[in-house]
Amino acid sequence: MRRTWVKRVLAVHGALFLLFIYAPIVMVVVYSFNSNPINMMIWSGFTFDWYWTIFGYPTQLNEQTLYVDSTDRLLAAVQNSLIVATSTTTISTVLGTMTALALYRYRFRAQRFYQGLLYMPMVMPDIVLGIALLVFFVSFGMALGLISIIIGHCTFLISYVFVVVSARLAGMDDTLEQASADLGANEWVTFRRITLPQILPGVIGGALLAFIISMDDLVITYFISGVDSTTLPVFIYGMLRRGVKPEINAIATIMLMLSFTIATLGLYFRRRH
């Protein structure tokens, strides 16, 4: 009797827990179609206009809340984000995978040092890393821009790829590599034909994670981006600081949908392998 009562309370709590996570998200999606230009939280009808507005098309609504150049700046920010995310994903996937292989395959004295070194950027609070990078770049006279952002993102994304690939390596079947070597394949052939296909899901998973985190990073980018190198999160943060406009609803909804799609794809990919 008593235990079913406990279970019921837990189930109600669970429902509220999910409501706390998802009700705000559902709200922002619904209200991004609200045609009320004065108070965006009072429903006055369905419209697609905010979506047209962010892409710079003239609509009935945006005459009241017109941004002259914000569409260009938004698209430039998206472009910057994509450049940064693809570069950092490539660099950190290669370096992270190499490090994971090295620490998995070889036993050496500095092993624990390397493990610590790779975990450190992940636990370091964003603001500390951002400040440190800013002070570093400025005192060595490096201009703040896309390059500084890419370097900054790589310092912590290598660690994420390293962790994901290491987990995959830990579950790998060593006997296949030994068989390949016994059959006379050289190290490179063994790597390409045996090791790489086995760890590939981990590498792709790590790369996806790195891409998402790089696209989303706000705090570190905020400190080390230059005037012309605003990324999407920094741009939205700036917009929010100046005041809430209905267009941000539409931008938020698009970003929500993109993140959900990428995350779901990532999960699907991981489960298939």
Place this chain on the structure above:
Amino acid sequence: MARRGDRRRLALLLGPVTLFLGTCFIGPMAVMIVFSFLEPALYGGVEWSFYHLNYGRILGWADSEWESFDPVYAAIFLRSVRLALTNVVILLVICYPAALWVSGLSARWRTLLVFLTTLPFFVSLVVRLFIWVLILRPTGFLNSSLIGLGLISEPIDIIFTETAVLIGMAYVLLPFMFLPVYASVEKLDRSLIEASSDLGGSPLKTFFRVTLPLTLPGIAAGAVLVFIPSLGNFIVPDLLGGAKVLMIGNLIEQQFLSARNWPFGSALSVMIMVVMFVLIIFYLRQIGRQGANQ
């Protein structure tokens, strides 16, 4: 490694990452620590001389005269610690029962619910916080709904309060508490709980004597993972706390972007880093001790 070929391959694999993290991670940390001991000059520059009063200022002594004690920064530091701790407690209260609930479901539902809980983590931080700005501001969803329902006549002030900051931080950091707690709850040996209730332990007693002690490692991990990013947070207090709820992160941001006192900002960052290291070392030692006991 004895074989020469292995050594060469190891060097090839580790060389690039050593070079990169050496210059672009350890380098910046070192420069920041050096900066925290330099004297701030006028107009944002630094004097290259040893200066300990950046740290003195955090504690309340801005110059060498000991009468000028004014712990305004220490108060902000303490407020940040208090808010971060409160956030840990809030998330524990939210996530622990949820983890218990999820762990009692069928395997299929468990996978789905863990996925649903972590999914928002992949959504941009700004977007997640923007949603709470929309809900909590004076003309926001909460106030509009309450006024629309006739429950209140004047909008209640909730944005730019500590409550708003705590709601935002809990929302943003939820997976960091849920996942470690869930992992330890799921590993729990159910036969121990059944044994306890078979022997006449009430659900409450079973919980406090069996379930809670066994899941303590997960709670500790979640607490550390939530406390560290809460302490240094500046986006949440900036958007939801405004100028009223200043946290250490906002103070650091101000030193770099408006006050232009880089050494002081660096010293504040170093303080956060020290707190983080102390916590992690303490945590690792506790985990090590537990491992030794088992």
